[in-house]
Amino acid sequence: MTEITGDITGDTTGTLDEALERLHSSGPERLGHLTNHAPMAVEALASRGQAGAVHRWLDLYAPRLEEFPAGREPVTAGNWREALGDPRRAADWIAYFTREVGERPWRDVLAEWWPRLLPGMYGGSTHPVIRVGHAVRTLLATAPDAVPTDPRRTELAHGLGYWAARHRTVGGIAVRQGPTDPTDPAAALDAVVPIANPSSGEFSELLGRVTALPVWAASVTDPDEARARLADLVRAATHRYATHGHGEETMLVHAATAPNAVLRTLPALPRHLWAPSLAASWTASAAVTAMYAPDAPVDYKAPGTFTAEEVVERALAHGDEHVIKLTDTALDVGDERALAAALRAIEISAPLV
Structure with a gap:
């Protein structure tokens, strides 16, 4: 890759x-x-x-x-x-x-x-x-x-x-889907069951409809492992946008940018807070996935020969704030499929005018 x-x-x-x-x-x-x-x-x-x-x-x-x-x-x-x-x-x-x-x-x-x-x-x-x-x-x-x-x-x-x-908890997510805890966060995100009627309601109302999520990384307690798994989650959520972002081109950005915000913050936090941060990030990413997942993915398209700098310039020319922030996260991930996700956001999002 x-x-x-x-x-x-x-x-x-x-x-x-x-x-x-x-x-x-x-x-x-x-x-x-x-x-x-x-x-x-x-x-x-x-x-x-x-x-x-x-x-x-x-x-x-x-x-x-x-x-x-x-x-x-x-x-x-x-x-x-x-x-x-x-x-x-x-x-x-x-x-x-x-x-x-x-x-x-x-x-x-x-x-x-x-x-x-x-x-x-x-x-x-x-x-x-x-x-x-x-x-x-x-x-x-x-x-x-x-x-x-x-x-x-x-x-x-x-x-x-x-x-x-704006502090809001999600204590109602008490029932978890599935008996397994896959290592691969992409598989865990694939296992998320979409909520019913996602097109009706604001974020807070849709969040209230999320009652079950797959178990993932629940047993992680080691800080270094937590940081590594969080980076894996950011990568998986960013990659997923390339094929699933059309479910809701703006809101699905947060499935990647929210856990990446936590990942960026870990170096400034005491290490004992890293594992709880992973757990909260998984819930956020999976909940957003449940709320806005499309009916079916589109085929993955390789981005071509664009450099990171060219993609940043395209995001700036487009101007949408979510496009800019997803592009920023995609460059943190730093691989071809992440860059494709940024280009997909540019393609399907309304520009700032």
């Missing part, structure tokens, strides 16, 4: 910090439930060598942004449980985490809150954990002897705050 070289180049121009500062006056959502994808997309573009296009892309996306919401009541160490999962408290949560990352090392804040937030990674269509994953990648790219910039720390605060406000 051909390996695709899509190295992370980062941004040394200051453009990403400028874009994040510009975006932090906007809310994490619009119209009460649609996610603001701009912070994730600009981080992906800057990380893939497209910092020069960030502000032009943001100008196109800007009409979708809304003002930052008003606060209601400060979140504190004593009352945070009451505010967890209340989207009306998004501004309160973001203010709380902004104070936290301003006063403490960001890794300490992340390690404290990750196990609290992880069971609720399914809220907001998994976008909050994806935003956190992009923020952490940027922070990890900071030189070990350097202090992360304020915009990058603040972006983590916005991601964590959005996650806390």
